[in-house]
Amino acid sequence: MSLKSHLIDCYRIASFPARKWNFAKLKQAGQVPIYSMFYHRIADKHPNPWSMSRAEFEQQISWLQQKFDIVDLEECQRRIRSGSNRIPTVSITFDDGYAENCDYAIPMLIERKIPITYFVTTHNTFDQVPFQHDVDLGQPLATNTMDELKEIARSEFIEIGAHTRTHPDLGKIHDEARLIDEVITSSRELEAVVEQKIRYFAFPFGQRENLNAAAFKLLEQEGFLGACTTINRWNEIGGDPFQIARVHGDPSFARIRNWLSFSAELDKQPHFDY
Ligand SMILES: [Zn+2]
Structure with missing residues (x-):
């Protein structure tokens, strides 16, 4: 365990009574929030x-299965x-569309009957073009093929979602035609390939500065x-069910346990105003 992970764990354990108290209060009020x-x-x-790594992912998923009700986005929104x-609830999503997810993560999740939403960028998958963020690291990685996406979409546990055509920073796109193409037209093309209604969208990068009020309205x-x-x-x-905030699936298990233990620090940042 790294020193940083150790420090996070020490913090989590030291603050355990406060978190337990916070969770008890939320539960009593019927206000246990939803994680994604x-x-x-x-x-x-x-x-x-x-x-x-596979081992890190397996550890996190097993822990989530013990502690949470793992549901799809639609059930999150219903709650x-x-x-x-009053039920600790989490949903699991994937962004981009990496080929290697078909080797371990997806079969493992299907075997455990865990629902996921799999957000796909169409240009990088359909045209087999590595993501710019991987090229920038000098490490172009394989993306899912169209056939893989069709196969994934056939599973009853997987819903395909849209993640634009070229993975741009939508916070910087103000041209309406470009916005419609990235957000809507590419989603319709994805729909045609996977033969499934595309119902959810994930903003590339997804931080406040990468969001776009016009895109929310279009969606x-x-x-x-x-x-x-x-x-x-x-x-x-009781909040806005349309905008779903998500926690990064960080490789550090200590950090995940810290974020997902109903510590009040996770509701400090406001949602995006659109
Ligand atoms: Zn992405």
Whole structure:
């Protein structure tokens, strides 16, 4: 264990009574918030900041199964909308569309009957072009093929979601035609390939500065059920169910346990205003 992980664990254990008290209060009030997690790539080779090893992933998923009800995004939204929740709840999502997820993570999740939403960038998968963020690291990595996406989409536990055409920073796109192409047209093309209605969207990068109010409006108008961000926070019961904040599936188990233990620090950042 690294020194940093050790320090996080010490902090988590020292603050355990406060967290336990906080959780008890939330539970009593029927206000236990909903977590959503996002992962990218599960693989043992070519580690980078958006990958984690098979063993790290297995450890996190097993822990989540013990501590949480793992549900799909639609059930998360139902619990948010209901105005009352006492069950620790999490949903699991993946962004981008990396080929290696088909080797271990996806079969493992299907075997455990864990629902996931798998957000795909169409240009990089359909045209087999590595992501710029991997090229920039000098490590172009394989993306899912169209055939893999079709196969994944056939599982009853996997819903395919949209993640734009070229993975741009949508916070910087103000041209309406470009925005429609990245957000809507590419989603319709994905729909045609996987032969499944695309109901959810995840903003590339997903931090506050990468979000776009016009894109939120377009998604609502076009009948999407929700849009995911990466603002590191939980989702309050009774809050806006359309905008779903997600916690990074960090390789550090200590950090994940710290974030997902109902510590009040996870609701400090506001949602995006659109
Ligand atoms: Zn992405």
